[in-house]
Amino acid sequence: MSYPDPGPEPVRIPADVDREDRLLADLTARQVAILAATGVVLWLAFMATRRLVPPAVFAGAAAPVALAAVVVALGKRDGLSLDRLLAAALRQARAPRRLVTAPEGISPPPQWVDPAAAVQAGPLPAPLRLPASAISAAGAIDLGGDGVAAVAATSTINFALRTPAEQQALVSAFGRWLNSLQSGAQILIRAHRIDLSGMVAGLQDSAGGLPHPALERAALDHAAFLAGLAQERDLLARQVLLAVREPAPGGGVHGRPPEALARAADRARRRIDDAARALAAADLAVTVLDGPQAAAVLAACCAPGLLPADAGVAPPGQVITADKQALPGHGDAAWAG
Numbered sequence: 648m649s650y651p652d653p654g655p656e657p658v659r660i661p662a663d664v665d666r667e668d669r670l671l672a673d674l675t676a677r678q679v680a681i682l683a684a685t686g687v688v689l690w691l692a693f694m695a696t697r698r699l700v701p702p703a704v705f706a707g708a709a710a711p712v713a714l715a716a717v718v719v720a721l722g723k724r725d726g727l728s729l730d731r732l733l734a735a736a737l738r739q740a741r742a743p744r745r746l747v748t749a750p751e752g753i754s755p756p757p758q759w760v761d762p763a764a765a766v767q768a769g770p771l772p773a774p775l776r777l778p779a780s781a782i783s784a785a786g787a788i789d790l791g792g793d794g795v796a797a798v799a800a801t802s803t804i805n806f807a808l809r810t811p812a813e814q815q816a817l818v819s820a821f822g823r824w825l826n827s828l829q830s831g832a833q834i835l836i837r838a839h840r841i842d843l844s845g846m847v848a849g850l851q852d853s854a855g856g857l858p859h860p861a862l863e864r865a866a867l868d869h870a871a872f873l874a875g876l877a878q879e880r881d882l883l884a885r886q887v888l889l890a891v892r893e894p895a896p897g898g899g900v901h902g903r904p905p906e907a908l909a910r911a912a913d914r915a916r917r918r919i920d921d922a923a924r925a926l927a928a929a930d931l932a933v934t935v936l937d938g939p940q941a942a943a944v945l946a947a948c949c950a951p952g953l954l955p956a957d958a959g960v961a962p963p964g965q966v967i968t969a970d971k972q973a974l975p976g977h978g979d980a981a982w983a984g
Contacts, residue, residue, distance in 0.1 A: 674720075677720075677728070677730070678720040678721065681716060681719060681720040681730060682716060682717070682720050685712065685713060685716035689709050689712065689713065692705075692709070693709070719733065743772065743773035745769075745770075745771075745772035745773065746772060746773055746774070746775035747772045747773075747774065747775055748774075748775050749772075749774045749775070750774065752774060753771050753772060753773065753774060756771070778790055778791070779796075779945060782938050782941050782942050782945075783912065783938055784937065784938040785916070785937060785938065786798065786935060786936045786937045786938050786940065786941045787908075787911075787912035787915065787916070788941060788945075789908060790892065793892065793894075794892050794894040794895045795892070795893050795908060795911035795912045795915055796890055796891065796892045796893075796915060797890070797891055797912070797915035797916055797918070797919050797935065797936075798889070798890045798936045799888070799889045799890075799919045799922070799923070799933045799934055799935045799936060800886065800887070800888060800933075800934045800940075801834075801887040801888065801889050801926070801931055801932070801933050801934075802887075802931055802932040802933075803885070803931075804817070804929070804930050804931065820925070820926070820928035820929035821926070821929050823925060823928070824922060824925035824926055824929075827921070827925060830891075830892075830893075830918075831891075831892065832889065832890070832891050832918075832922070833889070833890040833891075834887065834888070834889055834890075835887070835888040835889075835890065836885060836886070836887050836888075837885070837886050837888065837948070838883045838884070838885055838886075839883065839884055839886060840881065840882065840883060840884075841877075841882040841883065841884050842877075843873050843874070843876070843882065844877070846870075846873060847873050847874050847877075850866050850867070850869060850870035850873070851866075851870050853866065854866035854867050854870070888944065889919070889922060889933060891915050891918045891919060891922075892915065893912075893914040893915045893918070894911065895907045895908050895910070895911035916935065919933065919935050920935075923935075
């Protein structure tokens with residue numbers, strides 16, 4: 648009697664594939680280093696002051712320090728550890744507030760400038776270092792020595808509403824695309840604010856031309872509902888981006904021939920086209936972003952808290968600043984295209 652082949656046994660893959668290695672007591676090396684360094688500092692302080700300060704007093708003074716070290720080592724926010732957030736906050740606080748496109752460097756003020764006036768004017772701007780140096784009309788992003796990148800917008804599907812067989816088919820199609828990758832690709836899921844002012848204005852303008860008064864009242868009521876919803880809540884939309892990068896050899900950033908950039912851009916575009924064909928089996932639509940669309944996405948990423956209309960794009964050579972008075976008409980931030 649023969650039995651049908653049950654097929655390959657499924658292999659369980661852990662969901663936390665990005666989990667850091669545990670070194671001691673389910674703690675990572677970074678957490679162990681923070682706690683050990685704090686313990687050593689407190690022990691040295693105790694040995695230095697044990698003849699001058701009673702142990703109970705020292706324990707009361709050291710308890711907040713130890714508690715802060717434990718919170719920094721073990722705490723997390725938005726998936727990031729608190730020590731990394733603190734380090735990022737310190738870098739942000741020490742970073743210059745005024746940036747200009749000056750690859751040759753910032754020239755010092757001339758000698759005839761009054762030093763007191765220069766101090767009162769504030770610190771000199773710093774060079775603006777952007778990973779993208781140019782964007783072509785077709786959407787190819789020049790990354791300098793890192794090559795050329797292309798970005799595409801990807802649609803989404805409701806996975807929970809599909810049947811188990813459909814879910815398996817979608818996962819298999821997505822897995823085939825992942826297995827076909829020969830170089831790296833990045834999937835970015837970002838949330839951005841929604842501006843309903845255009846929709847509200849369109850409803851109000853077209854309400855008067857509707858054939859029935861009831862339809863006009865319904866349109867105006869819907870416009871009022873959308874306007875109130877935008878005032879009461881922060882409306883967000885989710886966007887899925889697919890980015891690929893291709894190297895562009897040929898010397899330095901400025902010595903590279905244009906043919907190398909064109910070939911790298913063509914390879915990146917073909918990779919996006921291949922991804923679009925492969926992900927079509929998973930009911931996903933992939934649309935390549937052209938130059939203006941790619942520039943708008945990069946500008947929105949530089950100012951994630953602003954509406955698309957507020958995140959203005961500064962002209963070349965414009966000072967990039969967070970001061971509204973220094974950049975009238977450009978909102979709280981700008982991006983040099």
